[in-house]
Amino acid sequence: MTALFGTDGIRGRVGHSPVSPEDVLKIGWAAGTALKVLGKGRQVVLGKDTRVSGYLFESLLQAGFIAAGVDTALTGPLPTPAIAHLTRTIRATAGVVISASHNPYYDNGIKFFQGDGHKFDDVLEQEIEKHFHQPMRTASDLGKATRMPDAAGRYIEFCKSTFPATRSLSGYSLVVDCANGACYDLAPRVFRELGADIHVIANEPDGYNINQDCGTESTAALVEAVIKHKANAGIAFDGDGDR
Structure with a gap:
């Protein structure tokens, strides 16, 4: 756990630190930069729940990742375990979920998963925190943005297979x-x-x-x-x- 990260990712009142619009953009860039610095790769799966602020967070995080040179694939609203599963099965670098779990709509947050579907370890969280406090620099090789129209179908089939x-x-x-x-x-x-x-x-x-x-x-x-x-x-x- 770091100053930025709590026990379950980053969470707070929408519009306030650490999830103000400026913070969320910077978190996306810092996470993308950390993944590249640590040699993890450059493909992220990005999902969310149904909070009205999810659209804002999704756009800001995606912009931050792209500025860092990391590709993003948007799934739309999907449960957290689905993002962990998809991250692992498509061999993405990381998965990101925009959610504040059981909190009311006016809160939101960001959860990160490694390529194996497990939550980020302390090393990754500390690297993100380090870059979060540095000036943003746009990568020379910008990331790309795509959507995963079959994301829900993939996870439905997995659930049924269990x-x-x-x-x-x-x-x-x-x-x-x-x-x-x-x-x-x-x-x-x-x-x-x-x-x-x-x-x-x-x-x-x-x-x-x-x-x-x-x-x-x-x-x-x-x-x-x-x-x-x-x-x-x-x-x-x-x-x-x-x-």
């Missing part, structure tokens, strides 16, 4: 609480494709309602829905889908 091929959820009734977050589309698709009869709640994100009276931190609506639909079980996610 379920025994000889089993099915056919005949099971589930209530799925998506917390109006990163799992709002992906989780229902996975359970439906595995055969479950599902009832979905909190799956209409508007940028502001993430984790609002729903998700892992507030399960009253889930309990009520399970009883109402006489479901076999209820499943709740948090805003970035790592719980």
Whole structure:
């Protein structure tokens, strides 16, 4: 953990240090520079949850990485484990998730994953911190920006592959609480494709309602829905889908 990094990446109130617009741009550049200095490579997968500030953070981080000479591939809203998985399977240099997990919409943050899908180690975090406090310099070999239109489909297939091929959820009734977050589309698709009869709640994100009276931190609506639909079980996610 450094002055910039907490126990789970970088997080704060949007518009304030350490996640002001200026800071987020500089973090992208510092992270890209650190990856190159340490010889890690120059391809980053960049995902986010559904917070309204995610668009701002996404643009700023991407600009910072490009200025540092690092290529970025945008996935759009996807759960945190999906970014870790995609980073590893496409052999990217790093993965980045824009999220403040179970916090309200007015917070946001940045999580980093190494190429093997594990979180950045202390050496990488310290290198990013060092460059964060240096003047930005535009690389002579600018990075490129692309999108990953098949990112969600790739992760859905992976999730399904972890379920025994000889089993099915056919005949099971589930209530799925998506917390109006990163799992709002992906989780229902996975359970439906595995055969479950599902009832979905909190799956209409508007940028502001993430984790609002729903998700892992507030399960009253889930309990009520399970009883109402006489479901076999209820499943709740948090805003970035790592719980």
